[in-house]
Amino acid sequence: MNLFNQEKNTEIQEKYKKLRSEIEYHNNLYYNEDKPIISDIEYDKLMRELKDFEKNYPELLEEKDNEKNSPTQKIGGTASEKFSKVRHRTPMLSLSNTYNISEIEDFDKRVKKIIMSEIDENNDENLEYILELKLDGLSISLIYENGELVQAVTRGDGQVGEDVTENIREISSIPKKLKEPVSLEVRGEIILPISNFNRINQEREDDGEDVFANPRNAASGTIRQLDKTIVAERGLDCYLYYLVNAENYGINTHLESIEYIKNLEFQTTGVFEKYTDFTELEKSIDKWHDKRKTLNYETDGLVIKVNNFSLYETLGYTTKSPRWAIAYKFPAEQVKTKLLDVTFQVGRTGVITPVAELEAVNLSGSVVKRASLHNFDEIHRKNIKIGDNVIVEKAAEIIPQVVNVVFEDRTGNEIEITEPINCPVCNSELSHEEGLVALKCHNPLCPEKVKRQIAYFVSRDAMNISGLGDKIVEKFIELEKIKTVVDIYSLKNYREELENLEKMGKKSVDNLINNIEASKTRDFSKVLYALGIPFVGKFNANLLAKTFGNIENLKNQSIENLLAVKGIGEKVAVAVNTFLNDENNWKIITDLQNIGLQFVIDETNLEKIADNPIKDKNFLATGKLQKYKRNDIKDIILSKGGNYLSAVSKNLDFLIAGEKAGSKLEKAEKLGIRVLTEEDFEKEFLEI
Numbered sequence: 266m267n268l269f270n271q272e273k274n275t276e277i278q279e280k281y282k283k284l285r286s287e288i289e290y291h292n293n294l295y296y297n298e299d300k301p302i303i304s305d306i307e308y309d310k311l312m313r314e315l316k317d318f319e320k321n322y323p324e325l326l327e328e329k330d331n332e333k334n335s336p337t338q339k340i341g342g343t344a345s346e347k348f349s350k351v352r353h354r355t356p357m358l359s360l361s362n363t364y365n366i367s368e369i370e371d372f373d374k375r376v377k378k379i380i381m382s383e384i385d386e387n388n389d390e391n392l393e394y395i396l397e398l399k400l401d402g403l404s405i406s407l408i409y410e411n412g413e414l415v416q417a418v419t420r421g422d423g424q425v426g427e428d429v430t431e432n433i434r435e436i437s438s439i440p441k442k443l444k445e446p447v448s449l450e451v452r453g454e455i456i457l458p459i460s461n462f463n464r465i466n467q468e469r470e471d472d473g474e475d476v477f478a479n480p481r482n483a484a485s486g487t488i489r490q491l492d493k494t495i496v497a498e499r500g501l502d503c504y505l506y507y508l509v510n511a512e513n514y515g516i517n518t519h520l521e522s523i524e525y526i527k528n529l530e531f532q533t534t535g536v537f538e539k540y541t542d543f544t545e546l547e548k549s550i551d552k553w554h555d556k557r558k559t560l561n562y563e564t565d566g567l568v569i570k571v572n573n574f575s576l577y578e579t580l581g582y583t584t585k586s587p588r589w590a591i592a593y594k595f596p597a598e599q600v601k602t603k604l605l606d607v608t609f610q611v612g613r614t615g616v617i618t619p620v621a622e623l624e625a626v627n628l629s630g631s632v633v634k635r636a637s638l639h640n641f642d643e644i645h646r647k648n649i650k651i652g653d654n655v656i657v658e659k660a661a662e663i664i665p666q667v668v669n670v671v672f673e674d675r676t677g678n679e680i681e682i683t684e685p686i687n688c689p690v691c692n693s694e695l696s697h698e699e700g701l702v703a704l705k706c707h708n709p710l711c712p713e714k715v716k717r718q719i720a721y722f723v724s725r726d727a728m729n730i731s732g733l734g735d736k737i738v739e740k741f742i743e744l745e746k747i748k749t750v751v752d753i754y755s756l757k758n759y760r761e762e763l764e765n766l767e768k769m770g771k772k773s774v775d776n777l778i779n780n781i782e783a784s785k786t787r788d789f790s791k792v793l794y795a796l797g798i799p800f801v802g803k804f805n806a807n808l809l810a811k812t813f814g815n816i817e818n819l820k821n822q823s824i825e826n827l828l829a830v831k832g833i834g835e836k837v838a839v840a841v842n843t844f845l846n847d848e849n850n851w852k853i854i855t856d857l858q859n860i861g862l863q864f865v866i867d868e869t870n871l872e873k874i875a876d877n878p879i880k881d882k883n884f885l886a887t888g889k890l891q892k893y894k895r896n897d898i899k900d901i902i903l904s905k906g907g908n909y910l911s912a913v914s915k916n917l918d919f920l921i922a923g924e925k926a927g928s929k930l931e932k933a934e935k936l937g938i939r940v941l942t943e944e945d946f947e948k949e950f951l952e953i
């Protein structure tokens with residue numbers, strides 16, 4: 266081999282390695298961390314490049330190690346250590362996919378060619394395709410024994426997945442017991458409905474937490490975490506589309522297998538269209554480009570499956586996917602437009618978010634003029650400059666994103682985006698909080714912060730003051746009658762100004778003032794939440810209020826003490842400590858205290874915590890409860906200083922068992938743990 270070839274060889278090797286590690290990096294972010302940073306389309310492009318590479322230089326794949334480990338040969342992520350691992354009895358495969366209709370036609374041709382021997386040459390009537398929705402969630406396998414749900418396992422790497430049974434039980438549409446005592450394995454997709462996704466992201470934004478990139482990552486992140494009450498709270502759902510070894514139930518086609526699982530009351534999308542004519546099938550693909558936008562769940566494409574099981578064996582499998590199916594992925598709707606400017610938005614906690622101001626453009630049926638750029642890291646990573654032509658993408662309900670810059674269009678006149686020095690609203694100097702990437706406005710009187718804080722303060726889960734909309738707040742900030750959240754309690758002195766506001770009659774002014782007064786009786790935990798301490802959502806506010814009893818006590822806790830509270834992590838502990846020890850915040854708190862808001866937990870409640878038999882005991886509820894929702898019972902126990910465990914172990918003191926309690930009850934009995942009915946629990950622990 267001459268020198269030139271050798272050099273070229275190493276160059277190819279290097280390129281190949283680099284591409285592989287880039288894909289592996291994104292795989293980890295996507296599958297294991299549920300936090301992708303590139304779009305699926307960008308990812309699929311990289312994957313396509315790697316496949317081409319391996320096709321053009323097959324010697325790259327010949328090395329034994331490469332063959333096994335290349336991302337082109339592997340499925341999904343790795344099963345997390347957090348859950349017990351389960352080996353799938355039948356591997357959970359992926360699907361080969363394409364964005365290209367002509368490759369869908371190639372699939373049809375290939376199928377026909379392979380099965381030619383099976384069916385009469387001039388008569389492919391036997392060949393039926395089923396077109397169905399490709400749900401964008403995470404795949405799950407549900408195992409039933411004698412009609413009882415016994416195990417739910419994620420796909421993992423296709424061979425070994427994670428046991429997430431306990432979390433799955435919180436999804437109400439998944440039957441826990443079938444109407445017939447059959448044993449079967451059925452597969453489908455866990456999804457987060459779009460409406461819930463929007464609600465959760467709004468809440469996360471309000472709480473200063475990172476928002477989920479899309480419903481798939483939110484669903485996957487939710488199932489793969491340990492607190493199952495969160496699963497119930499977020500409202501995950503599940504649609505099934507595959508019965509494993511359906512032939513064993515005397516079923517001959519995919520469509521019949523769907524009918525069979527539907528009859529067992531499994532939820533399906535209901536979209537399983539049968540075609541013998543491929544042109545008709547393509548027409549339907551066209552139709553679904555738009556029709557999918559009416560669904561309350563994300564679909565990232567359509568799946569085309571051969572209907573007749575008798576052909577599956579002949580068609581066979583690759584290491585990653587069956588040859589009897591293919592996924593057609595919807596192209597994300599993208600357009601090119603110009604980045605006119607970057608403005609800066611001030612959030613409730615003062616965080617500055619750069620926003621792309623775009624030349625107005627039509628995208629997925631709506632006019633897009635702005636897109637979030639998230640933060641400066643993102644701007645630098647994508648190398649975005651003002652004046653650039655950029656590609657903007659919008660997937661279903663998701664907020665428009667700047668995908669990338671069209672570098673070929675650069676003229677050299679583009680302008681670097683620099684971090685602002687002053688707050689765009691109040692002009693005070695901005696700075697980075699220690700250890701955080703976010704740039705912040707620290708002025709407690711910044712009108713934009715105050716406006717957002719008030720919106721949060723009055724929201725339903727906080728002080729629940731209805732009638733105080735943004736318009737009124739803005740107006741009063743402008744009149745300098747509102748400077749901080751405290752001033753809303755003086756609005757009663759400005760009846761005339763209020764009545765003069767657009768659409769505000771005497772009656773609505775009365776209502777508003779009554780609502781404001783009524784908020785003075787809201788619980789300490791609600792007040793604590795309403796203060797808007799970063800990372801302190803409803804749950805943490807409740808926990809902190811119950812644990813520390815009053816605001817002074819909470820303020821005086823060291824970070825270590827806060828961390829000692831089960832459920833409070835580092836980020837929260839630091840935020841609470843910093844927030845309460847800030848002079849300006851503390852002034853607002855004392856003012857609110859003087860006005861009469863509740864900064865002490867209800868005394869009668871506190872006494873109960875001090876000497877009630879629940880305190881420090883470990884509980885768990887299982888089975889179908891009659892009087893309480895699972896979450897309510899958990900709340901009662903936590904509010905009385907007890908602990909709520911997630912599984913039966915010898916640490917458990919009491920298991921509250923409802924109807925049809927299954928394996929947990931068995932285990933508890935084996936371990937000699939006391940089992941209570943709901944009534945026992947009430948008598949022994951509540952009626953004292």
Ligand SMILES: NC(=O)c1ccc[n+]([C@@H]2O[C@H](COP(=O)([O-])OP(=O)(O)OC[C@H]3O[C@@H](n4cnc5c(N)ncnc54)[C@H](O)[C@@H]3O)[C@@H](O)[C@H]2O)c1
Binds near residue numbers: 302303400506
């Ligand atoms: N953005 C990123 O960084 C990143 C990283 C890794 C993967 N990804 C995305 O994930 C894809 C690869 O993931 P994958 O291997 O899970 O493949 P996939 O999600 O493209 O397709 C296979 C999966 O589709 C699901 N599915 C949904 N509806 C179905 C139906 N009706 N019938 C059968 N299956 C159905 C199943 O869960 C199956 O496992 C990539 O193409 C890319 O889009 C993105």
Ligand SMILES: [Zn+2]
Binds near residue numbers: 611688689692711
């Ligand atoms: Zn400001």
